[in-house]
Amino acid sequence: MKTLPRFWRNQFYNIILGTALSGLCLSSFAQTTPLESPKQVEYPGIIQTFEKLIQIDFEKIQKRTDLLTKNGKTFSKLSSTTNLDLEPDFLNSIILHSDPGYLKMASTDRCRFYEAILTDLLKSSDGKIKNILMTYLADGKRESAIIPKKDFLSKVVSEQCPETQKNIAAFQIKTFPETLKTINFDIPNGIDQCKNIHFEWLTNPKTPFICQIHEYIKEAKLNGGDPKDLQQRKTISKILETKLSLTQKDYIENVCKHLDDENLFCDEFLNVSFWTKIANGIEDSVYAEDICGSNPGVMNSVCLARLKKEQDLCLYPFGKNPGLRPQPNCDQISLALNYSSFKANFRDCPGNSDQMIATNMGRILNHFSPIQLAQQEGTCSSLSAGVTYIFNKKFDNDENWGLEACYDDKINGKEICSKTFFGKYENDPASYTNVVASILKETRGIDDSTKCEMVENTDYNPILLKFKSGCFIVFEKDNCHISQCKHKIILNDRPVDLVRIKGKANLAYFPSNVMSERFSQHYLLTRDFKKSGRQISNLSSVHAFFKKNSKGIIHGVGCAEDLLPSFFKTYALNQCTPMPFIVNGVIKDKDKVTFVTRTAGDSLQAPRLISWSSIYSAVKSYQKKHPIKQWTMYGLD
Amino acid sequence: MNLHKNHKLSVVDYGNTVVRGVGFGRNPKLHLKDEWLTYYDTSSKVIRIENLVTQKKYDIKLSKKAHPFFIPEVEMISSRAVIYSDINENGYAALISYDLQNLKSAVIFKSSQSATRLELCQNNQYLAVGEFPYDGVNRGSKIQTLSIKEFTNLSTFTTIYSTIDQDVGNIVCLPDYLYFVKTLSFDNQLNMKITEAVKLDLKTQKLETKSNLKSVAQIIDMDGRILIPFRGAFYVLEGRANIGEDILKSIPNKEELQIDL
Numbered sequence: 001m002k003t004l005p006r007f008w009r010n011q012f013y014n015i016i017l018g019t020a021l022s023g024l025c026l027s028s029f030a031q032t033t034p035l036e037s038p039k040q041v042e043y044p045g046i047i048q049t050f051e052k053l054i055q056i057d058f059e060k061i062q063k064r065t066d067l068l069t070k071n072g073k074t075f076s077k078l079s080s081t082t083n084l085d086l087e088p089d090f091l092n093s094i095i096l097h098s099d100p101g102y103l104k105m106a107s108t109d110r111c112r113f114y115e116a117i118l119t120d121l122l123k124s125s126d127g128k129i130k131n132i133l134m135t136y137l138a139d140g141k142r143e144s145a146i147i148p149k150k151d152f153l154s155k156v157v158s159e160q161c162p163e164t165q166k167n168i169a170a171f172q173i174k175t176f177p178e179t180l181k182t183i184n185f186d187i188p189n190g191i192d193q194c195k196n197i198h199f200e201w202l203t204n205p206k207t208p209f210i211c212q213i214h215e216y217i218k219e220a221k222l223n224g225g226d227p228k229d230l231q232q233r234k235t236i237s238k239i240l241e242t243k244l245s246l247t248q249k250d251y252i253e254n255v256c257k258h259l260d261d262e263n264l265f266c267d268e269f270l271n272v273s274f275w276t277k278i279a280n281g282i283e284d285s286v287y288a289e290d291i292c293g294s295n296p297g298v299m300n301s302v303c304l305a306r307l308k309k310e311q312d313l314c315l316y317p318f319g320k321n322p323g324l325r326p327q328p329n330c331d332q333i334s335l336a337l338n339y340s341s342f343k344a345n346f347r348d349c350p351g352n353s354d355q356m357i358a359t360n361m362g363r364i365l366n367h368f369s370p371i372q373l374a375q376q377e378g379t380c381s382s383l384s385a386g387v388t389y390i391f392n393k394k395f396d397n398d399e400n401w402g403l404e405a406c407y408d409d410k411i412n413g414k415e416i417c418s419k420t421f422f423g424k425y426e427n428d429p430a431s432y433t434n435v436v437a438s439i440l441k442e443t444r445g446i447d448d449s450t451k452c453e454m455v456e457n458t459d460y461n462p463i464l465l466k467f468k469s470g471c472f473i474v475f476e477k478d479n480c481h482i483s484q485c486k487h488k489i490i491l492n493d494r495p496v497d498l499v500r501i502k503g504k505a506n507l508a509y510f511p512s513n514v515m516s517e518r519f520s521q522h523y524l525l526t527r528d529f530k531k532s533g534r535q536i537s538n539l540s541s542v543h544a545f546f547k548k549n550s551k552g553i554i555h556g557v558g559c560a561e562d563l564l565p566s567f568f569k570t571y572a573l574n575q576c577t578p579m580p581f582i583v584n585g586v587i588k589d590k591d592k593v594t595f596v597t598r599t600a601g602d603s604l605q606a607p608r609l610i611s612w613s614s615i616y617s618a619v620k621s622y623q624k625k626h627p628i629k630q631w632t633m634y635g636l637d
Numbered sequence: 638m639n640l641h642k643n644h645k646l647s648v649v650d651y652g653n654t655v656v657r658g659v660g661f662g663r664n665p666k667l668h669l670k671d672e673w674l675t676y677y678d679t680s681s682k683v684i685r686i687e688n689l690v691t692q693k694k695y696d697i698k699l700s701k702k703a704h705p706f707f708i709p710e711v712e713m714i715s716s717r718a719v720i721y722s723d724i725n726e727n728g729y730a731a732l733i734s735y736d737l738q739n740l741k742s743a744v745i746f747k748s749s750q751s752a753t754r755l756e757l758c759q760n761n762q763y764l765a766v767g768e769f770p771y772d773g774v775n776r777g778s779k780i781q782t783l784s785i786k787e788f789t790n791l792s793t794f795t796t797i798y799s800t801i802d803q804d805v806g807n808i809v810c811l812p813d814y815l816y817f818v819k820t821l822s823f824d825n826q827l828n829m830k831i832t833e834a835v836k837l838d839l840k841t842q843k844l845e846t847k848s849n850l851k852s853v854a855q856i857i858d859m860d861g862r863i864l865i866p867f868r869g870a871f872y873v874l875e876g877r878a879n880i881g882e883d884i885l886k887s888i889p890n891k892e893e894l895q896i897d898l
Contacts, residue, residue, distance in 0.1 A: 312752070316752075323705070324705075325704040325728065326704075326771050329775060331826075356639065557638075560640075561866075562854050564772055566769065566806065569855070570866060573857065573871070574866075577640065578638045594829055608828070611830070613851065614852060614854070617867065621869050624868075
């Protein structure tokens with residue numbers, strides 16, 4: 001055992017959890033006269049000796065209880081509740097008969113111990129504890145008494161642990177759903193985070209009550225306990241089960257089964273296939289939709305089972321979300337996603353992006369403050385464009401967004417331009433649909449209520465009645481990106497060519513000179529958006545960063561030729577294709593370390609495992625080519 | 638930062654200062670003693686070929702593919718034959734020969750496994766074709782050579798290297814041997830590789846490790862100097878490491894100039 005609980009006094013310190021006690025131990029802790037060993041003692045095997053221990057313990061406790069009852073040593077007759085302790089033999093009996101996990105939880109705090117008794121998690125030789133054997137001080141002398149569980153709660157626990165009564169009230173059938181909402185069922189993404197979560201469960205005041213419900217349901221299902229009230233317990237158990245989702249049930253089972261073993265607890269999260277988690281509803285089905293091709297929200301379980309066996313199914317998904325192909329194989333994606341806490345619940349079509357800075361920014365911004373997915377129109381890369389533009393506008397950097405839609409104002413004899421991004425997002429005035437509508441309103445006098453709509457050229461059919469009137473921006477899906485989009489504007493079934501596109505959506509990710517530092521995306525993220533950028537330049541700083549900020553991310557720019565040499569080949573000296581990337585998970589195996597990485601060209605749902613060596617090489621190479629030798633890898637939290 | 642961007646490409650005679658624009662694309666490459674130029678137009682997915690002397694142009698349209706950032710490898714083995722790599726929608730790579738005279742193409746090699754890429758390099762009457770897996774994929778690696786003395790018989794490949802390892806590739810061809818990046822050890826679960834530059838003798842097929850950097854990614858050939866670009870520095874595998882010398886080759890006289898525009 002690593003540490004002993006600090007607050008334990010007297011015999012509590014002497015507890016060695018989960019180990020079988022020898023007759024010698026019993027005699028050393030007991031304050032009563034040790035029993036004689038049974039007369040017939042064969043040469044002990046382990047099981048035979050343990051059986052004898054159980055037998056000795058049962059007889060001892062039985063005799064003790066009978067003696068105290070016969071002598072009238074019941075707690076109700078006592079007025080004092082000070083200097084109360086459990087009888088050592090009784091304590092030993094609990095240790096002998098209780099689940100090691102519940103013992104470990106009970107050992108964290110006196111109140112946890114009492115609650116574990118009240119919730120029937122701890123057992124004695126009689127099974128569920130009905131009476132507690134305690135000692136108390138009377139006239140300077142230690143005496144023993146027997147306390148029924150009911151009195152134990154009202155006289156002892158209520159005084160020493162006032163929170164217990166509140167928790168009991170919170171875990172009744174009527175209050176249970178509300179209480180569930182206050183409990184965090186965090187899914188860990190790394191071993192350190194997992195161990196922290198395990199420790200939190202171990203010391204959580206609610207854990208004994210949660211595990212009581214788990215054991216109650218389990219016992220009823222197995223037809224255990226008193227047969228007289230089995231039917232009633234089955235009914236209550238069914239009601240309790242309806243209050244828990246499948247995910248919560250599995251999670252609680254994992255907690256209660258592995259309270260004494262953090263490695264087994266973490267195995268359930270980190271070593272279970274991510275595809276199994278999707279099948280069980282623990283993870284979002286968006287990660288498998290492009291591969292399995294089901295309707296959103298309805299995941300094909302047969303396909304998910306195949307993903308665990310057929311590695312190549314993940315290489316070339318047929319969904320409409322192009323990115324670097326092939327993707328990693330299914331095992332690698334599953335392992336990477338198990339260690340990733342990155343929010344990836346939307347598609348941003350990196351294969352269609354001609355501005356990877358906007359793609360990367362869209363991902364970062366969605367991770368820290370989830371974006372409105374429902375209010376998007378146009379290509380899926382327009383989501384990244386809209387999110388990035390609005391972010392820059394919020395921090396007064398929209399003047400550096402170079403993409404504009406212009407028209408000639410013939411009345412005033414000048415060209416008027418408006419900042420814009422292709423598509424529509426959050427009905428922002430800079431959405432191309434809104435900009436075109438306002439231009440048409442100025443030049444063609446269309447009604448205020450007329451809205452322009454983005455339509456794919458494959459969906460546009462001028463014969464249909466719906467396209468005969470109104471404003472439509474018909475675009476070619478494969479040629480519509482963030483900075484340029486091949487399209488035509490149709491107003492009332494006639495083409496309009498008075499709108500010109502000027503400039504590109506060029507932004508600086510990291511500053512390329514000192515004067516323009518204030519306008520780089522990294523500056524806005526760290527200073528204005530307050531995501532405190534910590535420079536990451538060695539492996540130790542990566543470990544320290546993720547240890548402190550389990551939900552933080554590392555973002556950077558490196559040469560694609562170093563990051564992904566199999567995809568990008570170097571032909572010439574000093575060749576470097578800048579590639580933004582995000583790292584949000586670490587996987588360690590002894591001295592080997594690899595990172596869960598998404599380059600701006602990768603699909604959001606298919607992260608890669610890239611070694612520190614490759615990431616460092618990429619950033620270092622980029623630094624050498626950078627005009628001001630900027631280091632371009634920082635942690636954001 | 639745009640992987641699709643077509644850059645403005647220009648040519649200039651060695652020693653001259655007059656620059657001529659030739660088009661927009663990526664991966665420009667000169668062939669056959671700088672007489673021919675090839676480059677790839679990413680927006681229309683076309684390999685553009687131009688004779689810099691006659692300025693005659695040819696286009697080879699590539700098929701729709703699953704990999705949006707794919708750029709083909711192109712080699713010209715004669716003024717008539719262009720060999721290039723391509724992949725289909727399912728990720729299978731192929732080598733195609735295109736005849737500039739009759740404008741017909743023929744598949745000369747098709748990979749038996751998906752998720753691999755074909756690399757080409759040419760030297761001294763042979764063409765090396767390397768097949769290497771993409772990152773994160775369990776495939777082996779192979780290098781074959783093809784004699785290009787008679788371009789009409791392009792189906793006879795000789796395998797000079799084959800392994801189950803997931804090598805990185807990035808071949809550089811020299812007269813009697815070639816360099817590429819090999820995976821010396823690999824942790825499959827964590828996708829971690831130790832990669833070094835190796836030299837493969839074409840006659841003996843003997844493999845020799847030439848670097849000890851543990852994460853070599855690229856090898857380039859700069860006018861006979863074989864370099865490993867690594868974290869901003871350049872390690873010389875072959876050739877002189879005379880970075881202190883800044884003397885360019887002398888400008889040839891007018892009789893020696895190949896192109897006079």
